[in-house]
Amino acid sequence: MTDIPTLHGAAKVDKESPFIRFLRATEIDARLLGMIAALILIWVGFHFYGHFVNGFGAFLTPRNLWNLSVQTSSIGVMATGMVLVIVTRHIDLSVGSILGFSAMSMAILQVWILPEFLGLGHPMIWIITVVFGLLIGAAIGAFHGYLIAYLSIPAFIVTLGGLLVWRGAAFLLARGETISPVDATFKHLGGGPFGAIGSTGSWIVGLLGCTAAVALIFSGRAQRRRFQFPLRPVWAEAFLASVSCGGIIAFVLLVNSYPWPKGIVKQYVAANNIETPVSEIFISHGFAIPVLIMIAVGIAMTFLATRTRFGRYVFAIGGNPEAAELAGINTRWVTVKIFALMGMLCGLSAVIASARLNSATNNLGTLDELYVIAAAVIGGTSFAGGIGTIYGAILGALVMQSLQTGMVLIGFDAAIQQIVVGTVLVVAVWIDSVYRRRAK
């Protein structure tokens, strides 16, 4: 008990390459590095393909990357929930339809119903609408979870049914109409020039992020020392701190270098009686609100998955459902909670997606289930259960969206896009399984 355990495999260190030693010291997951490498490859690849073939590299521009971050949000938010679903060896095929149904319900509430009682543009409308959307999503998810856990219907079937039922129900709600425009404040939740927090706000968020990253590294070190666990070398800690802060600051610089479009600036100048000529005004977008929502969801879900009892149960059930049950975990109730949470995240994505389009259409979220599942799986969530990370799923969503956006930018057909996305999914899972076998 008193001896401080050495780093496992200390004897082997001599034989290892500097790269492996580096990974060991920093405790960076090799998978994470692989995903980031893949992402950079995709970005650079699309940029230079555009540059050389079309004469215009549009990918690595602030505008495209800013849009990419917004487009990733909706899928990214749902992918964090899908991780928990897949970790417990279930599947949710209904997320796109739940998104559609929630979006339609929210649109009806904020466009047809609430203005009659509160008046058009009332500041409470968006709050009531968002809460309502989250509750609708959670209720549908909980219902699916109940059918799966207590009536023992396979999740695949329940959510396949849900995929059809909720898409049909969304159609019936508004008789197939597209409801637009949505509430003026609600719209900002989807991004756009007014749905971003601007340059100063982004710097504040960025600095808070850096402070939190450094604080986490310090508190982690203090914890390890307190319980006499092996410490990371100081250079490794410094490296991690500088990489995370550098990444955050780079992101802030990026979103701040994307200016408002001329037309919007003109309106703004006219509305505020500013004298300066439009051509000399540079107003940054800053972080888009949906991106901040996704980051907040990512942090909250990581906390939930790793620091709470619920998260521990989710992973234990995924690892060995029978053992979890015998250990006294109410596995059925946990399943209901997982699906309710998944549904609530669909409601949140519905907010982002419908706010971004400024409308709710009947086909909103169609095929999202496949992108969400693909994001989770590319992010390292194992269908065998028990393995998966939230950050991986968000990165996975970013990879999927990068592919999608990149192919649009270089002018690939929709047909080719589908073929590429499908192939990438299969290849990614294959590489992952090879990696896992090697790791064992």
Add this chain to the structure above:
Amino acid sequence: MSSETSGTPLVEIKDLSIAFGGIKAVDQASVDLFPGEVVAILGHNGAGKSTLIKVLSGAYKRDGGQIFVNGEEADINNPRDAKQYGIETIYQTLAVADNVDAAANLYLGREILTSFGTLDDAAMEAEARKVMGRLNPNFQRFKEPVSKLSGGQRQSVAIARAILFNARILIMDEPTAALGPQETEQVSELIQQLKKEGIGIFLISHDIHDVFDLADRVAVMKNGQMVGYARTEDVSKDEVLGMIIMGKCPAGAVAGPGAMQEA
């Protein structure tokens, strides 16, 4: 039954029955257990011993019969209920979650929380180090998922989990099935130690050699019924084997409903 042992039994199972699709896996079985006593439940594969014990640990729901804990009727419908009564079980399959570490497994379902309601991993690991230090002083791999551990190490995790929470009644289903001789010896020592602490232990085994020397009494099952009960000092191994194989009750044993009827 065992009239020699006095006082209120820790556990008394009375006329317990459970059927799966018309097959009576356990048929009117009764058995009791006193503090500081080891009772071995023996029988062939499929004799109903694991099923009987799974009812007591809450994994199965009984169809009939009663369970008394300290003389009071206990209502056990799931594993959580059983743990409330201080009944802990080490399953034949070990029932550990392979993908999480030893400390997480030890505290599965009963995690230590910080004052913020989050998992207190450091405290759990510190406690885990203590209890594992008692069981298996060489154990150091606290950070790795249980799937990376050897059979014996996994077994010690399963045992540590059972004794961590001051169990009063311990059920061990084939406790040494996955172990080498040295680890088996450790389990025997552990059982002696737990006995001294006044814990009652049910040992389930199909192999009489594993448990005969550890047990104070044996209860033999065949085809879901109790063949008979005996103090280990009153019968020989061969006689118990006769009970297991043929259902024949020797002179030193008390016959149960499943005993072969003498012509």
